[in-house]
Amino acid sequence: xxxxxxxxxxxxxxxxxxxxxxxxxxxxxxxxxxxxxxxxxxxxxxxxxxxxxxxxxxxxxxxxxxxxxxxxxxxxxxxxxxxxxxxxxxxxxxxxxxxxxxxxxxxxxxxxxxxxxxxxxxxxxxxxxxxxxxxxxxxxxxxxxxxxxxxxxxxxxxxxxxxxxxxxxxxxxxxxxxxxxxxxxxxxxxxxxx
Amino acid sequence: xxxxxxxxxxxxxxxxxxxxxxxxxxxxxxxxxxxxxxxxxxxxxxxxxxxxxxxxxxxxxxxxxxxxxxxxxxxxxxxxxxxxxxxxxxxxxxxxxxxxxxxxxxxxxxxxxxxxxxxxxxxxxxxxxxxxxxxxxx
Numbered sequence: 001x002x003x004x005x006x007x008x009x010x011x012x013x014x015x016x017x018x019x020x021x022x023x024x025x026x027x028x029x030x031x032x033x034x035x036x037x038x039x040x041x042x043x044x045x046x047x048x049x050x051x052x053x054x055x056x057x058x059x060x061x062x063x064x065x066x067x068x069x070x071x072x073x074x075x076x077x078x079x080x081x082x083x084x085x086x087x088x089x090x091x092x093x094x095x096x097x098x099x100x101x102x103x104x105x106x107x108x109x110x111x112x113x114x115x116x117x118x119x120x121x122x123x124x125x126x127x128x129x130x131x132x133x134x135x136x137x138x139x140x141x142x143x144x145x146x147x148x149x150x151x152x153x154x155x156x157x158x159x160x161x162x163x164x165x166x167x168x169x170x171x172x173x174x175x176x177x178x179x180x181x182x183x184x185x186x187x188x189x190x191x192x193x194x
Numbered sequence: 195x196x197x198x199x200x201x202x203x204x205x206x207x208x209x210x211x212x213x214x215x216x217x218x219x220x221x222x223x224x225x226x227x228x229x230x231x232x233x234x235x236x237x238x239x240x241x242x243x244x245x246x247x248x249x250x251x252x253x254x255x256x257x258x259x260x261x262x263x264x265x266x267x268x269x270x271x272x273x274x275x276x277x278x279x280x281x282x283x284x285x286x287x288x289x290x291x292x293x294x295x296x297x298x299x300x301x302x303x304x305x306x307x308x309x310x311x312x313x314x315x316x317x318x319x320x321x322x323x324x325x326x327x328x329x330x331x332x
Contacts, residue, residue, distance in 0.1 A: 003287075016282060020225070020274070020323025066286015071328070119285060 002119035003067055004179055006128060007031075007038075010116075015043065015057060015078075016069045022046055023075045024053050031114060031124060033095050033161060036150060038122040041070065042081065056081040059122045066118055095161070100129055100148070102165040107132045108148065111161070115147060115178065125182050126150050135168060146171045147178040149185040164189075195305060196254065198277055198295040206235045206259045209252045214238055215264055222273045223295070223304060225322035230302035231271065233259070245270045254299035274322050281309060282326040289314070292327060 007029040014022040024043040032039045040058040044050060061077030062070060072078075100108040109129035117123045131144040148171050151164035170185040172178035198221055206215045215235055222232040222245075233251065235244045247267040252260040281289040294308040306313040307327070314329055321328040 014325065016286075016325055016328070017321065017323065018284060018328050019321035020282075020326045020328045022323075022325035064285040066283070068288040069282050069286040069326070071282070071284055071286045 002117050002121070004115050004125060004175060004182070005065065005067060005118050006175065007114040007116055010041070010065075010070075014046065014069050015041070015072060017072055017074050018063060019074065021075070022069075023072075023078065024055065024057075026070060027052060029114070029116070031095055033124070036124040038065075038116055038124070043078070053078075054081060055079065062120070062122070064118070064120050065116070065122065097159075099160040100127065101160055101162050102168060103162055104165040106135075106165070106168075108135050108163070108168055109146075112145060115175070124150055126178065131171075135171065146173060147175065147181070149178075149182045151189070195296050196299045197308070198297070200256075201254060201259075201299070204254070204257065204259050206261060208264060209260045209262050215261065216244065218259055219243060220273065220275055221295075221297075222271060223276055223322060224271070225319040225327065228304045228316040228319055230297055230304070232267070232273075234273065248302045272324075274324060276307070276322070276327065279322075280326045281307070281314070282328050283331045284320055284328060285331045287331075289329065 010026045010029050013026045015024040016022050025046050027042045027044040029041055030039045038059050040056055042056050043053040045053050055078040057077060058079055061072055063073055064071045095114060096111055098111045100111060102108060109131040111127045112130055113128035114124055115126040115128060117125050126147055126149040128145060128147050131146045149167050151167050167185060170181040172181045201218055204218045206218055208215060216237040219234040219236045221230045224231045231248055233246050235246060245266050246261060250261050250263050252262050276292045276295050279292045281292060283289060290310045292307055296305040297303060298305060304316040306315055318330045320330055
């Protein structure tokens with residue numbers, strides 16, 4: 001499996017052509033939560049004083065997403081912001097701070113960050129959440145931040161999203177541990193499906 | 195086989211008059227075709243940089259570079275200094291920085307890019323720009 005990346009850590013990541021030129025940097029990552037995918041990025045110029053860029057990057061034009069750069073074929077990949085932003089206004093607000101519920105009706109927490117798979121897939125594999133008490137028994141001392149995998153079927157409505165109850169058994173405390181859990185969770189789901 | 199670091203600083207002389215033009219400053223590479231296309235020479239006294247096409251060179255030897263002509267080519271591609279430049283894979287991962295470049299002094303063909311993580315063969319080079327050298331993922 002490809003490296004997992006937290007969407008918030010993508011901000012300021014350079015957008016680099018295969019020709020080796022940095023043409024912009026990531027401002028925000030835009031999701032389609034229902035499909036569980038990244039739809040694209042809004043951009044800002046590179047450098048300290050540069051503001052937002054009147055261009056955006058749809059996922060279809062991304063060659064690969066890596067931990068150190070978003071690779072694109074050439075600068076022609078940048079498009080009019082409306083192709084990405086229209087979706088962003090409609091849906092991005094719903095993912096961050098959204099309530100996470102299991103399909104059994106238990107509240108798991110609220111979304112702090114979205115974990116996406118690197119490479120060319122743009123798949124959302126899970127969420128970093130502020131865990132509710134129900135999920136973290138016995139640790140009332142501090143608010144717990146954990147990673148939960150997203151199920152293949154993900155319902156999004158209003159200010160909440162629903163994940164399979166099974167997913168809460170694969171919670172991890174940090175990103176490296178989460179990589180292993182996601183693998184186990186996906187293997188487990190395939191097992192129950194067949 | 196020769197390294198950029200070995201070629202750098204070599205005196206550049208004209209073949210016919212044996213007149214010293216200056217010292218070799220840097221080599222300009224076309225990453226897609228994997229060859230050195232131009233060299234940059236800094237004048238001994240004027241400190242002015244002259245660009246010479248690879249075709250203007252007669253030989254790059256261990257102790258000197260001999261050139262047929264010092265006329266600058268009509269079109270000069272942008273120069274990206276390879277040593278020190280960051281390396282990105284096409285998957286957006288980093289491979290450190292370019293330490294040195296090995297090339298054939300006879301043909302100008304790049305053989306490998308030397309990095310702290312080992313040598314990258316020339317056929318992995320995809321593009322060279324102001325931000326990075328982009329290479330095919332292994």
